[in-house]
Amino acid sequence: MVLQGWTGPKKVDGEFIEGSFRSHQVPLTRAKTDPKHLEQLKEWLTSYKPEELFKKDGSPIDNILSIIPENDEKKLGQLKETYDPYVGVKVPDWKKYGVEKGSEISAMMVCGKLLDKTLQENPNTVRIFSPDELASNKLDAVFDHTGRNFQWDQFSRASGGRVTEVLSEHNCQGWMQGYTLTGRVGLFPSYESFLGIVHTMMVQYAKFSKMAQEVKWRKPIGSLNYIETSTWTRQEHNGFSHQNPSFIGAVLNLKPTAARVYLPPDANCFLSTLAHCLRSKDYVNLMVGSKAPSPVYLSVDEAEAHCRAGASVWKFASTDDGLNPDVVVVGIGAEITFEVIKAAELLLELEPNLRVRVVNVTDLMVLGTEGTHPHALTHDDFDALFTHDRPIHFNYHGYAAELKGLLFGRPQVERITVESYREEGSTTTPFDMMLLNKVSRYDVAEAALKGAAKSNEKVKLELGMKLSEIRHRVQKIKQYILENGKGMCKL
Amino acid sequence: MVLQGWTGPKKVDGEFIEGSFRSHQVPLTRAKTDPKHLEQLKEWLTSYKPEELFKKDGSPIDNILSIIPENDEKKLGQLKETYDPYVGVKVPDWKKYGVEKGSEISAMMVCGKLLDKTLQENPNTVRIFSPDELASNKLDAVFDHTGRNFQWDQFSRASGGRVTEVLSEHNCQGWMQGYTLTGRVGLFPSYESFLGIVHTMMVQYAKFSKMAQEVKWRKPIGSLNYIETSTWTRQEHNGFSHQNPSFIGAVLNLKPTAARVYLPPDANCFLSTLAHCLRSKDYVNLMVGSKAPSPVYLSVDEAEAHCRAGASVWKFASTDDGLNPDVVVVGIGAEITFEVIKAAELLLELEPNLRVRVVNVTDLMVLGTEGTHPHALTHDDFDALFTHDRPIHFNYHGYAAELKGLLFGRPQVERITVESYREEGSTTTPFDMMLLNKVSRYDVAEAALKGAAKSNEKVKLELGMKLSEIRHRVQKIKQYILENGKGMCKL
Numbered sequence: 008m009v010l011q012g013w014t015g016p017k018k019v020d021g022e023f024i025e026g027s028f029r030s031h032q033v034p035l036t037r038a039k040t041d042p043k044h045l046e047q048l049k050e051w052l053t054s055y056k057p058e059e060l061f062k063k064d065g066s067p068i069d070n071i072l073s074i075i076p077e078n079d080e081k082k083l084g085q086l087k088e089t090y091d092p093y094v095g096v097k098v099p100d101w102k103k104y105g106v107e108k109g110s111e112i113s114a115m116m117v118c119g120k121l122l123d124k125t126l127q128e129n130p131n132t133v134r135i136f137s138p139d140e141l142a143s144n145k146l147d148a149v150f151d152h153t154g155r156n157f158q159w160d161q162f163s164r165a166s167g168g169r170v171t172e173v174l175s176e177h178n179c180q181g182w183m184q185g186y187t188l189t190g191r192v193g194l195f196p197s198y199e200s201f202l203g204i205v206h207t208m209m210v211q212y213a214k215f216s217k218m219a220q221e222v223k224w225r226k227p228i229g230s231l232n233y234i235e236t237s238t239w240t241r242q243e244h245n246g247f248s249h250q251n252p253s254f255i256g257a258v259l260n261l262k263p264t265a266a267r268v269y270l271p272p273d274a275n276c277f278l279s280t281l282a283h284c285l286r287s288k289d290y291v292n293l294m295v296g297s298k299a300p301s302p303v304y305l306s307v308d309e310a311e312a313h314c315r316a317g318a319s320v321w322k323f324a325s326t327d328d329g330l331n332p333d334v335v336v337v338g339i340g341a342e343i344t345f346e347v348i349k350a351a352e353l354l355l356e357l358e359p360n361l362r363v364r365v366v367n368v369t370d371l372m373v374l375g376t377e378g379t380h381p382h383a384l385t386h387d388d389f390d391a392l393f394t395h396d397r398p399i400h401f402n403y404h405g406y407a408a409e410l411k412g413l414l415f416g417r418p419q420v421e422r423i424t425v426e427s428y429r430e431e432g433s434t435t436t437p438f439d440m441m442l443l444n445k446v447s448r449y450d451v452a453e454a455a456l457k458g459a460a461k462s463n464e465k466v467k468l469e470l471g472m473k474l475s476e477i478r479h480r481v482q483k484i485k486q487y488i489l490e491n492g493k494g495m496c497k498l
Numbered sequence: 499m500v501l502q503g504w505t506g507p508k509k510v511d512g513e514f515i516e517g518s519f520r521s522h523q524v525p526l527t528r529a530k531t532d533p534k535h536l537e538q539l540k541e542w543l544t545s546y547k548p549e550e551l552f553k554k555d556g557s558p559i560d561n562i563l564s565i566i567p568e569n570d571e572k573k574l575g576q577l578k579e580t581y582d583p584y585v586g587v588k589v590p591d592w593k594k595y596g597v598e599k600g601s602e603i604s605a606m607m608v609c610g611k612l613l614d615k616t617l618q619e620n621p622n623t624v625r626i627f628s629p630d631e632l633a634s635n636k637l638d639a640v641f642d643h644t645g646r647n648f649q650w651d652q653f654s655r656a657s658g659g660r661v662t663e664v665l666s667e668h669n670c671q672g673w674m675q676g677y678t679l680t681g682r683v684g685l686f687p688s689y690e691s692f693l694g695i696v697h698t699m700m701v702q703y704a705k706f707s708k709m710a711q712e713v714k715w716r717k718p719i720g721s722l723n724y725i726e727t728s729t730w731t732r733q734e735h736n737g738f739s740h741q742n743p744s745f746i747g748a749v750l751n752l753k754p755t756a757a758r759v760y761l762p763p764d765a766n767c768f769l770s771t772l773a774h775c776l777r778s779k780d781y782v783n784l785m786v787g788s789k790a791p792s793p794v795y796l797s798v799d800e801a802e803a804h805c806r807a808g809a810s811v812w813k814f815a816s817t818d819d820g821l822n823p824d825v826v827v828v829g830i831g832a833e834i835t836f837e838v839i840k841a842a843e844l845l846l847e848l849e850p851n852l853r854v855r856v857v858n859v860t861d862l863m864v865l866g867t868e869g870t871h872p873h874a875l876t877h878d879d880f881d882a883l884f885t886h887d888r889p890i891h892f893n894y895h896g897y898a899a900e901l902k903g904l905l906f907g908r909p910q911v912e913r914i915t916v917e918s919y920r921e922e923g924s925t926t927t928p929f930d931m932m933l934l935n936k937v938s939r940y941d942v943a944e945a946a947l948k949g950a951a952k953s954n955e956k957v958k959l960e961l962g963m964k965l966s967e968i969r970h971r972v973q974k975i976k977q978y979i980l981e982n983g984k985g986m987c988k989l
Binding site: 028031032140142143200201203204206207210211214217218247248251253256257259260261262406407408409410411412413414415416418420421425429430 | 633698904905
């Protein structure tokens with residue numbers, strides 16, 4: 008018999024129960040077999056005077072039943088606000104905020120402008136919950152037309168800002184859950200390394216959401232929307248303590264009906280993804296991207312098509328538009344993809360015979376085996392993108408194990424190699440962070456050469472020479488970084 | 499120029515800095531280029547009166563230097579307690595607490611007795627930090643000779659118990675870190691689902707530990723030791739909200755020098771693992787096991803050998819001691835392994851032609867590709883255990899993706915199937931929880947038959963018949979559970 012709480016019999020077998028920690032255990036363990044325990048159970052339960060609360064047939068007394076409103080509109084569970092609260096948000100046309108292909112700009116700064124407009128056009132149904140300075144995450148364009156919702160300052164409070172900032176991820180998560188459950192739409196931008204703090208809160212919410220979707224009467228509500236920026240790739244100033252991409256894995260382990268993870272490679276892709284997520288329902292959307300100025304690879308229309316597909320061949324960075332490649336190199340994540348593109352340039356210089364295809368994956372969920380997730384590519388589509396039998400090297404933003412877990416059921420995984428964040432970091436230069444974690448252009452080029460050498464005799468012949476050349480260049484760069492304490496040199 | 503904190507110039511460009519949130523941003527963004535900003539920077543820094551603190555050559559004034567003790571023994575950083583604090587623990591011979599092979603007992607109850615003795619023999623160097631009732635986790639034998647260290651009750655406090663209980667995982671984690679860093683040994687038992695709460699705290703500590711091990715002068719200290727029990731497999735009463743095996747993934751993503759994950763299948767294996775972990779240094783040890791009465795598969799000596807190997811063929815559960823199998827079925831986790839053994843029995847009945855090898859993995863780290871972890875099996879050893887080319891079905895306690903991530907680099911992974919916790923749960927019967935997550939004996943048997951049918955013509959011929967028989971039995975059981983609301987029936 009399990010009865011937990013703060014109350015219980017006064018004493019059982021000589022031990023105090025009521026008012027002690029034992030009341031949260033099983034107070035009468037032998038009620039089924041020991042008549043004394045059974046008697047104590049009866050005494051305790053009788054102390055609640057059930058005869059005053061129930062009729063002889065077991066139904067509650069009229070006084071209790073009279074609390075229930077006669078009018079359905081007054082019953083809490085019958086209110087639309089309870090079972091179908093969604094009011095949502097009208098997301099402005101993100102394309103108007105698109106930036107020029109070929110330019111260099113912070114994806115967060117661009118998204119800040121879309122968010123500014125979204126807040127203006129939806130003054131009562133969107134809020135941003137932020138544990139870090141929104142300014143530090145470069146989303147401060149939202150302050151052009153709203154403010155921080157300070158509570159300790161009567162003047163600020165009066166202005167009713169739509170940004171609620173507090174340095175407590177738990178607090179922000181709770182706010183977003185409540186706000187979402189009442190039909191509105193929340194956005195939780197954070198330094199990447201600190202979202203893991205609410206890992207279990209997010210999972211518990213997702214459990215509730217799963218069960219809610221399994222009952223007929225509860226209607227869809229907004230998604231939980233997370234932006235991770237200030238990622239490990241650019242924590243050269245904060246260092247190792249600010250590197251933790253584990254929230255990706257937390258979302259990946261949710262039910263496929265809810266799990267959505269995006270790593271948009273540039274500002275236009277991030278705009279498209281953000282607009283999609285704010286409109287979506289019942290998901291847990293995680294968007295991971297860069298706040299630093301980064302190249303814009305795709306035009307607005309190209310970004311739209313790329314994001315719809317979830318992954319595509321980047322012809323402009325590939326040999327012969329990616330036709331008939333010797334090797335496929337894949338970038339997942341903004342800075343990581345930049346290194347892949349630079350690796351393709353490097354390979355063109357070092358080994359012109361090598362045919363390289365560059366692929367970017369912006370929707371992580373396309374990679375899982377056919378049928379495991381609504382977004383998962385069919386086997387045929389996977390082959391079309393990654394070839395049927397060429398070596399594939401993945402340069403990935405998160406932990407390698409989770410990517411390998413996704414790719415596990417794909418055909419011929421022996422041809423796949425993966426490099427990714429490997430818990431290496433320090434206060435160093437951004438490029439050294441790439442080198443430390445083996446995701447630099449040189450590491451990608453090395454992996455591509457090794458992979459291609461298995462089937463391409465010409466590449467194999469000169470493999471040793473080319474690898475020596477690469478390692479020599481890395482040595483020189485490392486020395487430069489050590490001596491000068493600054494960025495990527497042009498070697 | 500980055501200067502963060504609570505202070506700053508009074509005002510910059512018309513905005514208050516000092517005493518406002520802006521002091522934690524970059525207060526003077528253009529100090530390098532704007533003479534006015536540079537002047538303000540100078541004013542601000544000069545306000546600290548550096549001329550009173552430093553000599554003309556830049557060294558501190560004598561008054562400051564005089565604070566440094568002349569005697570090395572008084573310098574904090576020179577004390578042994580700082581750089582080499584380890585005093586550790588003498589773990590009693592765990593074999594004395596071993597239980598009889600073939601009996602049925604709670605692994606936690608057995609470990610409680612070893613811990614009781616450990617606390618007695620190390621009165622000043624071991625503590626248990628516990629967010630849940632230790633009694634609920636069946637480790638309450640430790641209370642035979644110690645108590646809870648209450649702080650709000652002068653009488654209890656006077657007794658100085660070695661168990662510090664508080665329902666805050668963050669608090670327990672902080673205590674354990676401090677205790678470990680001062681040379682002693684801590685143990686943190688918890689309901690499985692709630693250890694994820696300290697995911698990022700554990701990762702941050704592991705980062706510190708990694709850096710500490712990279713400097714010569716800092717000596718090894720005790721490991722962080724976690725026990726996860728009350729796992730998802732036996733949360734039929736608490737249900738879905740109490741199911742979350744994500745802490746395994748958190749430990750797996752640490753550097754291989756620190757990451758240790760064990761899932762001992764029975765009481766004797768748990769004893770051996772616990773003794774090892776308490777003696778170990780500089781690791782993050784996660785032990786996952788059952789608190790419910792469970793079969794003891796291995797004798798004390800067998801358990802010792804099994805735990806040393808990390809994984810082995812369980813001859814007693816296999817066909818012909820596991821020789822020349824058609825299929826390999828693998829259990830990882832206590833309840834999960836029980837289902838594998840029952841599946842082997844079921845297969846013997848249903849398909850006597852099928853040769854089944856049963857393997858148990860107790861040390862998860864043996865599975866990763868050769869060279870990736872100190873415990874990883876060589877390719878040859880992996881083949882010896884799992885065969886070179888037979889189908890392998892893994893029945894796993896945690897999330898499938900992390901296991902697939904580990905197995906990714908092993909040869910011929912196409913022959914591997916994995917079932918595991920898939921975020922399904924409810925308040926139901928323990929066996930229904932197995933069915934819901936597709937890790938029941940019937941699911942294992944089905945996977946084994948399907949796998950074996952690929953190469954064994956005899957099995958293939960009757961595959962449809964056998965699968966129908968299995969599914970029919972499952973139907974009957976599900977109906978029984980629904981109608982009777984209780985356990986595994988003997989069908």
